[in-house]
Each structure stands twice: as structure tokens, then as C-alpha cells.
Amino acid sequence: MDRSREYPCNVVVYPIPYCPMTRTLGNLVDQFLHFLWAASVLSAYEFIPVPVLNGAVAGLLIALPRELVDQWPIRRWGDTALDCSAFALGGAAVSLF
Numbered sequence: 219m220d221r222s223r224e225y226p227c228n229v230v231v232y233p234i235p236y237c238p239m240t241r242t243l244g245n246l247v248d249q250f251l252h253f254l255w256a257a258s259v260l261s262a263y264e265f266i267p268v269p270v271l272n273g274a275v276a277g278l279l280i281a282l283p284r285e286l287v288d289q290w291p292i293r294r295w296g297d298t299a300l301d302c303s304a305f306a307l308g309g310a311a312v313s314l315f
Contacts, residue, residue, distance in 0.1 A: 255283060269313045277309025278302060 259279045266272035281302045285292075292298050 255279070270310045273309040273311070273313025274306040275309070276313075277305040277307070280309070281305030 259276045262272045262275040262279060266275060285298050285301055289298070
């Protein structure tokens with residue numbers, strides 16, 4: 219049986235068998251994590267009074283999930299440290315203006 223016509227998108231997006239309830243719960247958890255991520259970044263501006271420091275902390279809070287979760291497994295820690303420091307410097311630079 220050819221299942222390619224049942225699922226118009228990639229098989230990774232719609233695993234076989236497709237279970238809508240599992241996908242819905244996964245999406246809810248994913249969206250809640252996005253909410254927490256945004257709240258943590260914006261809370262740096264609320265609780266840290268020094269503009270350059272709160273920009274650097276916000277940059278790090280943006281970088282850590284990306285560098286430690288999305289790019290896992292990490293084989294080059296030096297590159298990860300460099301990327302995180304670039305995020306922190308970018309956040310500090312933007313907070314100056």
C-alpha cells in the first residue's frame with residue numbers, strides 16, 4: 219500500500235500512524251516552552267537595572283536553548299562558547315541604544 223498520498227507533508231512531520239492527540243499535546247508543551255523562553259528574556263529587562271548587563275543576559279537567554287538544545291549533541295564546545303558570547307555581546311550592544 220502506498221502511503222505517500224495519505225500524508226502530503228514530510229513523514230517526519232506526520233509520523234505513521236498519525237495520532238492527533240499526541241501531536242496536540244506535543245504542540246501545547248512546545249508552545250508553553252516558547253512562552254517561558256520569551257518571559258525569561260523579557261524578565262532580564264525587568265529585574266536587572268544595568269542596561270548593558272540586562273542586554274547581555276537577555277542575549278544569553280536567547281542563545282542557551284538554541285545552542286544547547288537545537289544543536290545537540292555538541293562536538294565543538296569552543297564554537298558553542300563563541301556563539302553564546304556573540305549573542306551576549308549583541309544583546310549588550312542593542313541595549314546601549
